Amino acid sequence: MSAHPTPLMPSRPSPNDDETIHGKDAAFPFIGNFHKTLPHDAFGLVDRNAYAALVRAAEDARPGGDYEALAPGLVPPGSLPSGDRAAAAFVSPQAGRARESLGPDPFALNIWPAPEVCSASTAAEMTEVFYMASWRDVSLELLQGADMANMQSVQDAVAELTPLFQAAVDEPDAGRLRLGLDLPQGADGRLKLTPMTLFRSGFVDEEKGPLVSQFFLHDVPFGTQTIKQTQFPYAPRVNYLQNTQDWLMAQNIGRDAHSRDYSRANGFGDDNAAYEPGNRQRHIGSMRDLARFVHKDALHQAYFNAALLLMDWDAPLDVGNPYRPGGRYRRQGGFATLGGPNLLTMVSEVASRALKVVWRQKWMVHRRLRPEAYGGLMTMQHFRDKAFGLPDWVFATRAAGTIREMNRSANAGTQHAADDNFLLPMAFTSGSPAHPAYGAGHATVAGACVTVLKAWFDEKHPIRAMVEASRHPQTRLRRTLLQPMVIEGPLPPYAGRDADELTVGGELNKIASNVAMGRTMGGVHWRSDNTRSLRLGEVIATVIMAREVKEYAEAGVSFSYCSFDGHEVRIDPEGVKVPSDRALEDFYRPLI
Known part of the structure; x- marks a missing residue:
């Protein structure tokens, strides 16, 4: 893959114009911004004074700020059968004010403005989110095949999304x-949108x-x-916030019908229908399974596990590690x-360190709405x-029509049977967490952790032979590459024609994309929350490694990796070197 010029991150905070265009003097204030758990009217529009207070709290540098004084959203008495009706707590809004010594200062990095709420880019992104929601339960091996379980083919999705994404790329929105x-x-x-790049990030070998x-x-x-x-696994075809009443309650208090916020949503014992019956476990085999993992993971869990696997598989170390086999040291080991x-x-x-940086972007700069809120905007514009x-056109896509029918079907025979809407069916009982969308914490952590792993190991090394030479830690049977499927028991071997082309770096890029997506x-x-935050994480890890490499007593230590944009990056005690992108090299210099 040839490297393309890296779009450098802005030197100053760069929010889009949503807070200005849809601000206090607009007819519909702050529709492009995060305001979950604040008071809303019957259309899901935030109380403008409450949102203005949130902005003041975000801009207040005093310890504690004014978050404790913010008015919570309310729900009618009796809406929750159990527990209290207190709004869920905002998630760590002061984290972005923290300072940092090992990593870059959270105030030293910025990401690009997010697409505006009324832009073609956000509408195209919502169309993709709709496709993902409608295909959550399709076994993933079918994503590379023809017709899917819902009678909609991957090729049709590519055909619909391609011109929408191209229009997004061509629009003037900053x-x-x-x-x-x-x-x-x-x-x-x-644009390279194919069945093999659909729902992926476009990284090297991904x-x-x-x-x-x-x-x-x-x-x-x-x-x-x-x-x-x-x-x-979460149960197939079980989604949430598919009627206006449930959706509005989630906007007001950020809790589900059992008073659980996002971190405790889909709780065991609350609703047995939320999980597959039989108390069975299985591997990740669907998009719902991926969503399930990133709902309850320990955030850097996937990459810690990847590090353990790479060490167990005797993955070759980067050439800059003097302890690698054949390296400078024979009588010493790392x-x-x-x-x-x-x-x-x-x-x-x-x-x-990645969380501190991205949390400043979330709360103090961008405050972008979630797709869950955009589905409400679609509903209120089209039906109210x-x-x-x-x-x-966002209402007329095939994906939007599928979501509308999914919600009609979910509401049939209930008190919400007449509720026609474009609400996004959520995988989690309480919907989204109580913090802004942009940037994405999971994606920033993924970008940082995967960059460390790519720099530590020889990322161009093929993965098949070293996997097949290893043994399962319990059974001691030899391993093989595996095919993800929605099945119980062992997964079958992956037998694709490109099995020998899978690399350490490609699979690391893929797990970062898996978590983000x-x-x-x-x-x-x-999508843009993810793709941009992955780059932010890459920058954070690069700065940390560039500082740490100076501390080693071993001579001549270096790290090298291929960036998400395809650039070969080398980190040594003299700094960060990017021969194919001198502008990126200059970008790093003042951060080290």
């Missing part, structure tokens, strides 16, 4: 989707093999214990430095005559 940054780009510089990374499918040796990579404990600590360290200005598959993030 936050518009960009080729190479947000969307897969071919060597010819054009389009090879199954959609799900091998690092998600193999059991993990953890000392003398084994981490089994199976989970209790451990406290440039060995396993150093790697596992570094994967954890970058995750913590609210002239928000969303593009007319898994959040979109659950309904809580936009």
Whole structure:
């Protein structure tokens, strides 16, 4: 893959114009912004004074700010059969004010303006989110095939999304989707949307093999214990917030019918129908399964597991590690430095620093709405005559029609049978978490952790032979590449013609994309939240490694990796070197 010029991050905070255009003097204030758990009217429009107070709290540098004084949304008495009706707590709004010494200062980095709420880019992103929601339960091996379970083919989705994404790229909006940054780009510089790039990020080698990374499918040796990579799956075809009453309650208080907020949603014992029956576990095999994982994961869990697997598979180290076989040292081995404990600590360290940086972007700069809220805007514009200005075509896509029918079917025979809407069916009982969409915490952590792993190991090394040479930590049977499927028991071997083309770096890029896009598959993030936050995480990890490499006593230590944009990056005690993109190299210099 040839490297394309890297779109450099802005030097100053860069929110889009949604708070200005749809602000206090507008007929429909703040429709493009996050305001979950604040008071709303019957149309889901936020109380403008309450939102203005949220902005003041975000801009207040005093410890504690004014968040505790913000008015909560309310629900009518009796709406919740159990528990209280207090609004869910905002998620860590002061984290972005924290300072940092190991990693970059959260105030030193910025990301691009997000697409505006009425833009073609956001409408195209919503169309993709609709497709993901409608295909949550399709076994993932079918995404590379023909017709799917809902009688809608992958090729038809590619045909519908291609012109929509191209129109987004071509629009004048400053936050518009960009080729190479947000969307897969071919060597010819054009949009490359195919069944093998659909719902992926377009990274190096990511389009090879199954959609799900091998690092998600193999059991993990953890000392003398084994981490089994199976989970209790959420039940198929069970979605939430598909009627206006439930949706509005979620906007007002951020809780489900059992008074649970996002972190405790889909709770065991609350509703047995939320999980597949029989108390069974299985591997990730569908988009709902990916959404399930990223709902309850320990945030850097996937990459910690990947590090353990790579060490168990004897993955070759990067050439800059003097302890690699054939390296400079014969009578010494890495451990406290440039060995396993150093790697596992570094994967954890970058995750913590990444959250501080992205949380400042969320609360203090962008405050972007979630797809869940956009589905409400679509419903109110189309059925309640609210002239928000969303593009007319967003209601007429095949994906939007499928969602409308899904909601009609879910509401049939209930008190909501007459509720015609375009609400986004959510995978989680309480909908999205109580913090803004942009940037994405999971994606920023993914970008940071995966960058460390790509820099630590030889990422161009093919993965098949080293997997097949390893043994399962419990059964001691030889492993094979695996095919993700919605089945019980062992997964079948992956037998695709590109099996020998899977690489360490490609599967690491893929797991980062899996986690980021898994959040979109659950309904809580936009594509651009993910693609841009992955780059933010890459920058954070690069800065941390560039600082840490100066601390080693070993001579001549370096790290190298291929960036998400296809650039070869080398980190050594002299700094960060990017021969194919001098502008990116200059970008890093003042951050080290």
